[in-house]
Amino acid sequence: MTSETALWWARRDLRVTDNPALVDATATGRARAVFAWTPALHRWSGRRTAHLARVLWQLRDGLGGSLAVRKGDAADVVSQAAQEAGATVVFAAKEYSPAGVAEQEAVAAALRADGRELRFVGSPYAVAPGRVVKADGTEYKVFTPFRDAWRQHGWRAPAAAPNLDALEAWGPHADDIDLDQRAAHGDTNDPLVSTPEFREDRILAALDDFLDSDIATYGTDRDRPDLDRTSHLSVPLAYGQVHPRTVLARTARIDGDGARVFESELAWREFHADVLHHYPDARRASLRPVLAEGDWVTGREADEAFVAWRDGRTGFGLVDAGMRQLQHTGWMHNRVRMVVASFLVKDLLIPWQRGANHFRRTLMDYDHSQNQLNWQWVAGTGRDASPFFRIFNPSTQADKFDPQRRYIERWVPEIDTPEYPAPMVDHKEARAHTLELHQRAKDSGAR
Ligand SMILES: Cc1cc2nc3c(=O)[nH]c(=O)nc-3n(C[C@H](O)[C@H](O)[C@H](O)COP(=O)(O)OP(=O)(O)OC[C@H]3O[C@@H](n4cnc5c(N)ncnc54)[C@H](O)[C@@H]3O)c2cc1C
Structure with missing residues (x-):
């Protein structure tokens, strides 16, 4: 055990239980903890940042109050915190997504420039x-x-319990994030039917x-x-x-x-x-193209179709129920995620990236690799993807997986009234058209 203070850089590991980076940081006997509230979070929806604030609030509580949450680039926040704490070693979980890798490289470089070390423990x-x-x-x-x-x-x-007694408190700092205010903010601006558990x-x-x-x-x-x-x-x-x-x-x-x-x-x-x-490019690019570029629907037609899909007004009960569940709770059942994604890409011929972006803005469980790769799976463009010719039929999926229509009626209560729109496409025709385009692309070598 040394008398030197270590720093734990909290990242996507906001927990006390089974946290090897926190265990190693506190094992030195004196430690501090910091989280960087980075500019990238400005792209998150209000409901997601509010949830993050609650998660950090409860983590700080779990650490006996010893967590600094400061705004700024991770490289600045972490290197300044290390300097302030007098820590030569910073412990952190390693990230593997392109953004996480870029961030940790910047942090490591900033620490190195100052004679300090970033040490990865776990992922x-x-x-x-x-x-x-x-x-x-x-x-x-x-x-x-x-x-x-x-x-x-x-x-x-699982890792042993951390030595929480080692954690030292920080004084107030100009870049401190007011977690109480952030946690409340999302509720008033972007109400959810239910907020996810954060303790x-x-x-x-x-x-x-x-x-x-x-x-x-x-x-x-x-x-x-x-x-x-x-x-x-x-x-x-x-x-x-x-x-x-x-x-x-x-x-x-x-x-x-x-x-x-x-x-x-x-x-x-x-x-x-x-x-x-x-394949870091898979975050944006299809790993395997399935249609010729010009076959995707674009312009006003695509915009209108996208809005109907986004707002749960396609006239297909299961698709609309899923999109409304997402809108109201920030979560959607996996089976329904597959159905709505297939509908957007294969019935409406809208590229998967547009759907993935909407999910990024609305999902409370948004995770870059899971979202992009699941979209690629449904679109048939991914590594071990569902074959392109597998096109979910939203009506038979509903019959099979929501046989009493309980899920649909919960989210689309007006389903049997005249207010509910007629189906925006004939699924059978849309399917045949999409398969024809796919075959053409295959024959012409466009894919
Ligand atoms: C188009 C689309 C987008 C998706 N976007 C995300 C996303 O951004 N974040 C995300 O966490 N999941 C995503 N998923 C995967 C899956 O839908 C959710 O993980 C699951 O619905 C979460 O509910 P659960 O925790 O109750 O799942 P459970 O059924 O209880 O599964 C347990 C855990 O297993 C993992 N898991 C389950 N299914 C999948 C899957 N298909 N791919 C990867 N992991 C899975 C998840 O971590 C999940 O929490 C997406 C799926 C689709 C089809």
Whole structure:
């Protein structure tokens, strides 16, 4: 143990439990903690920044008040905080998304210039992206073998408790963010029907409830938006309030298919992060083009169709219910995300990037790699994507996964009244047209 102060740079790991970077920082006996409220957050919606403020507020509480939240570039905030604390080593979880990598490189350079070191401990994943590779050292391109190798690779046990007594308080600072004011702000400007849980202890308790009550039937019920029996862990995972390793340590103790299917869903999260790590361009560009450039709908026609989709007024009950659930809660059931995304890309012929941008602005669980790669999966442009010719039929999907129309009627109460719009396209015709364009692109070598 040294008498020197260490700094914990909190990033997408806003939790006390199972946090190796916090453990290592506090193990030195004297530590401080800082979070950078960066200009990139200006692009977030009010509801997301309000939620982040609540998450940070409760984290600060969990750390006994010792968390500075300061506005500015991460490189400035972290290097100044390190200077102020007299810390030569800064501990942080490593990021793998293009923006996270650029940020940590800038922080490392600023610290180096000042004779200090950025030390990475852990990541937001059970297995860090880039680690699961084939025997020849190259990355997996297909999910199932990736998942099997990922399981084989395994992960560490959850980290021990941090030494919270080591944390020292900061004095007031000119760049301090007023978390109370930020946390309240989102409610008044952008009301949500329900705000996601933001307290770490309640998130872990909800996880245990889910594992006790719903995991056994997860394999089948997870596809039913009317039953709403998924874990809702995506929001806390996006902010790092719970680590997948914590979750996997609990599911490992549960027998049965439900727990294995659930672990497999977490493996999708790791797979998408791995794909983006190997193909950073996938954040914007299709990994595999599916139509000729000129076949996508553009201009006013696309704008009008996009607005009808965005506002839940397409005339297809399941699509509209999903878009309204997103609008009102900032979350949408996975099955419905697939249906609305397929509808936008394959029925309306609007490029996936436009839908992904709307999700970025509205999802409370927005996660760059998960969002972009899931859109690419549905669009058929991704690494191990759903084939382009698989076009979801929104009506049969509704019959199958919302058989009593409970989900639809909850979000589209006027569905059976004259106010509800007629379907904006004939799905059968739209499907045939899209498949024809796809075939043409294939024959002409445009893809
Ligand atoms: C078009 C589209 C966009 C999406 N955008 C996001 C996003 O921005 N952020 C995000 O976290 N998820 C995204 N997803 C994946 C998925 O819809 C959500 O993770 C899931 O609905 C969250 O609910 P849950 O936590 O109750 O899931 P559960 O069914 O309880 O699953 C447990 C966890 O497994 C992971 N998981 C489940 N399904 C997927 C999947 N398809 N891909 C990757 N991980 C998965 C998530 O971390 C999830 O929290 C998107 C899916 C689609 C089709």
